[in-house]
Amino acid sequence: MSDGVRVRFAPSPTGEPHVGNIRTALFNWLFARHTGGAFVVRIEDTDQERKVEGALESILASLRWLGLDWDEGPESEDGGSHGNFGPYFQSERLALYHEAAEKLLAGGDAYQCFCSPERLDAMRKEQQRNQQPPGYDRHCLTQLTAEERGRRAAVEPHVIRFRIPREDGTIYVNDFIRGQVAYEPTVLDDFVILKSDGYPTYHLANVVDDHFMEISHVMRAEEWLPSTPRHVLLYRSLDWEPPVFAHLPMILGPDRSKLSKRHGATSTLAYQQDGYLPEALTNFMALLGWSLDDHTEVFSRDELVEHFDLDRVGKAGAIFNAEKLTWMNGLYIRQLPPEELAERILPFLERPHAEGGLSDSVERPLDAAFVATLTPLIQERLKRLDEAPELLSLFFEGLPSPAANDLVPKGVSPEQAAEALTAVVDRLTGVGEWEEVALEDALRPMADELGLKTGQLFGAVRAAVTGRTVSPPLFATMVALGRTHCMDALNNAVATLQARA
């Protein structure tokens, strides 16, 4: 299955792509790369009313962010395409659809329909009332002759419907993942293939494009399975060879229903904003509906490409478990070279405070070299990049004002604490090089001397120097903070305790 593989991701620009959409893109991309085939992106912009400003942009941005490069497709947000099977915007391929529709019309496999939306609506309501399956009643096919339809079509707005061959036998859809699925033609109705505005519906456009773009495998979400018999019929009537179909299990929200906006942060780009690494998201999404074996789950991009295959794709829908994604993200963060992590963290620190960045009073741009020295302190504490500002803010703010409470460790009196911190100030004054080992050598023995536990002493110093009870390792933190900052903070802490006493 490596010869002439051509797959496609065919989104419609109707909104921000969510992780379900992009997971489909990922599987297509992986399959293309695995087989050495082509990955094409086609924009299905046939619905003039549902078009959303900026949607195309976020689709392409999502793909780029995740590194899902396409061999053929749109060049940029401004239009333009590359590849030999273009154009890659359906709105620019109208002639092809009309040609196909004409062919179907001529062969008697399609007919013009003049029914008004009102009539169709009333018909559907009636069917619903009678608990009948909704579907077109063939009014224009049975009440009008072909001749009459042709005459009216020249002057009246109309749609073109595909005529379901009800008299034919069972329609079989061969799905690579699900096997053979049978549909009785009688449960299908004459669906619209060409709308009155001259644009095709999904069904027609899809089949025509997949044919002319020589798509070998159609991999899409399972929600498309029920419309596949229509597509099979279209291929048959057009006398074209259908591609291999593979309907991927869906990604579900926590309530097990189809993913949608109301499930919260499902937009792919939102994960970028939330500090997830593209390699982590990719790895995680690959595991939603695909697995290699019973134990491997961390894959580099190359390993994914190497191992991915359709025959290990599952059938059941999968809930997007953000907790596991977060765990995996932390794993990838820890694996990053510190310098690279620093680069990735920088924009998260620099963005406005309202968007999660450091306080706006901190001057931008930040000193990248300084950030690089800080990064190792938080690397194994980070699960998402957007947590960096919170963890690092103490290095960018002035002297802390710790709560007196935090300066007094459990089991110690305020007086003892003040005494201890005073002693620390004294001892630190004598330290030569302000570096980790020297600081530890100076401070660690003091716990015994003062009759405190190490944790108690260090806790008090931590609170004094950082203003927090939780921080990166104390001595590294103190080095990054600098001598002056630490000594001033320590003196302030002593003063705070004395004022309270």
Next chain:
RNA sequence: GCCCCCAUGGUCUAGCGGCCUAGGACGCCACCCUUUCAAGGUGGAGAUCGCGGGUUCGAAUCCCGCUGGGGGCACCA
């Protein structure tokens, strides 16, 4: 209402007739390590493999029914 798909711990999954007293991972709990928080290590709780029938010497694995969940039934994709 009709059609289709699916079904292993809370979640993602391995399992394609005997290796399963059902394995891994996330999450959860405990302990260890430890200057806090993490990370790491060890151990643990958690699944009558949705239910009921078959087939078979033997079924999580095959068949049927049921139930449950999901999806689809537009001049939307």
